[in-house]
Amino acid sequence: MLSVLTAIVSMGCIVALGWVIQRRGLLAGHRISRGAAGPGAGAADDGAGARAILATLSFTICAPALMFSTLAGTDLAHVVSRGAAVTWATTAALALFTAAVARWVLRLPAGPTAVTTLAAVYVNGGNIGIPLAVYLFDDALAVVPTLLFQLLVLAPLTLAVLDRSGAASGGVPGSAEAGARRTSARSGWTSVVHVLLAAVRNPITVGTLAGLLVAVVSELTGARLPEVALIPFDLIGAAAPPLGLLTFGMTLAVPMPALTPPGSGSGSQHGSDGGPAAGPDAAPTAPATPASTPWWTGRDRLLVRAVVALAVLVRNVLHPLAAWVVGNAVGLDPAALALVVTMAALPTAVNVTTYATRYGVFDGVAARATVWTTALCVPVLVAVGALTG
Numbered sequence: 001m002l003s004v005l006t007a008i009v010s011m012g013c014i015v016a017l018g019w020v021i022q023r024r025g026l027l028a029g030h031r032i033s034r035g036a037a038g039p040g041a042g043a044a045d046d047g048a049g050a051r052a053i054l055a056t057l058s059f060t061i062c063a064p065a066l067m068f069s070t071l072a073g074t075d076l077a078h079v080v081s082r083g084a085a086v087t088w089a090t091t092a093a094l095a096l097f098t099a100a101v102a103r104w105v106l107r108l109p110a111g112p113t114a115v116t117t118l119a120a121v122y123v124n125g126g127n128i129g130i131p132l133a134v135y136l137f138d139d140a141l142a143v144v145p146t147l148l149f150q151l152l153v154l155a156p157l158t159l160a161v162l163d164r165s166g167a168a169s170g171g172v173p174g175s176a177e178a179g180a181r182r183t184s185a186r187s188g189w190t191s192v193v194h195v196l197l198a199a200v201r202n203p204i205t206v207g208t209l210a211g212l213l214v215a216v217v218s219e220l221t222g223a224r225l226p227e228v229a230l231i232p233f234d235l236i237g238a239a240a241p242p243l244g245l246l247t248f249g250m251t252l253a254v255p256m257p258a259l260t261p262p263g264s265g266s267g268s269q270h271g272s273d274g275g276p277a278a279g280p281d282a283a284p285t286a287p288a289t290p291a292s293t294p295w296w297t298g299r300d301r302l303l304v305r306a307v308v309a310l311a312v313l314v315r316n317v318l319h320p321l322a323a324w325v326v327g328n329a330v331g332l333d334p335a336a337l338a339l340v341v342t343m344a345a346l347p348t349a350v351n352v353t354t355y356a357t358r359y360g361v362f363d364g365v366a367a368r369a370t371v372w373t374t375a376l377c378v379p380v381l382v383a384v385g386a387l388t389g
Contacts, residue, residue: 007136008381014131014242018249022051051250058243063130064207066237069230070140071211076219079212083327083336084145087343090322091149095121098314106306110165114158115362116307118355119369120314122154123346126204127248128377131241132342140237142339144208146346151205155355162359304365311348311369316376320345320384338388345380347373 021027027050071079098120102113123129125147133142218224323344327337348370356363 005382005385007132008378010135011131011245012378014245015249015252018246018251019253020249021246022250022253027051027054051247054243054250055247058240058247059126060203062236062238062240062243063126064203065233066130066134066140066240067144067204067207068211068214069233069237071144071208072214072218072225072233073227073230074141074215076215078141079144079148079215081145081336082330083332083340086323086327086330086332086340087145088149088153090319090326090344091121091146092153094314094319094322095154097318098310101310102307106303106310108307111162111359111361112307112365114161114165115352115356115359115366116311118154118158118352119308119311119348119366121319122150122349122352123315123343124349124370124374125150125346126349127244128374129343129346131245132346132381133339134241136342137335137339142343144212146343147204147208148212150349151208155351159355162355162361307362307365308368308372311365312372312376315348315369315373316345316380320380324384324387334388338384341384341388342381345377345384347377 095117099113099117102108102116103110106116108116123146125143129143129146130140133140214225320341323341324337327340332340348366350370353363353366353370356366
């Protein structure tokens with residue numbers, strides 16, 4: 001419990017420092033005004049350039065180096081373990097549960113169901129997962145099973161559903177315009193391949209897979225990389241957790257744009273709700289197709305609240321609880337149990353909003369699920385610390 005509080009407070013201090021840096025414009029050269037993030041504001045006005053540099057440094061250099069050095073120097077048995085099996089099993093089970101509720105209880109079409117499922121089970125392994133694993137467990141390896149499952153299973157399946165369902169048409173259930181666009185949506189696997197290639201080229205993914213490859217070769221041949229070869233990666237990788245937290249704090253200091261009023265003719269969902277934030281969990285995006293009737297209007301407002309509530313329930317309550325129950329059932333030791341439950345308590349990743357925006361469906365829902373699960377993850381992590389001792 002004390003270690004969890006210590007880690008959370010330490011991380012909170014770094015996030016708060018990032019907030020102060022952004023608000024006071026310490027890297028932009030001037031104080032940031034609250035209206036700087038409004039329409040038409042440039043990078044120089046809101047400090048986006050400095051924020052982007054830190055995010056790029058962490059995302060493309062430091063975090064991949066950390067994942068490579070961690071995996072390349074570890075025993076493969078630590079990656080394929082009972083704890084990893086618990087992570088994969090609980091994530092898969094809750095993904096199926098969320099999809100069933102979204103599809104047959106909330107009556108969502110296939111595209112919104114896929115986004116809702118991702119919002120419930122796809123966690124923030126970059127901005128929050130890596131720093132938490134380092135500060136709490138002194139081991140970035142803790143987040144690897146989660147990252148691998150998301151990369152190899154969740155993303156391909158969900159993107160395939162989005163593409164095959166014609167989700168690029170966007171819209172909400174019952175929208176005539178959405179139905180018309182769905183009939184003209186691109187078929188085939190072009191969009192899936194595009195997004196998957198972007199995911200594979202993700203620097204953190206490259207670092208993780210490269211380190212995993214070295215670990216597999218070492219396991220098969222018995223020859224390991226000399227420790228001296230990993231020292232540069234260790235040094236650079238050590239900067240990843242604080243840089244990620246600083247960037248996260250700087251992003252929190254940027255005022256959210258106001259929602260575009262219904263009927264304003266903007267025609268864009270993602271432009272009105274802030275869209276995906278730039279940072280270590282963000283992925284490259286292609287231009288999104290125009291959206292149909294805004295998701296927040298009229299009779300759909302209650303449905304949206306139900307969808308966000310479902311994602312928050314699964315992400316902040318059911319997943320950590322399921323990991324704790326299953327981990328106890330298979331006899332994980334206290335340290336392994338604490339690790340698995342903590343990783344299950346991570347908030348929704350920004351990637352979910354990125355994918356939703358790419359396909360023009362439920363991007364506002366994904367963004368709000370990310371905000372709520374991130375806000376609630378601190379009390380949940382404290383509860384996890386008390387539960388696991």
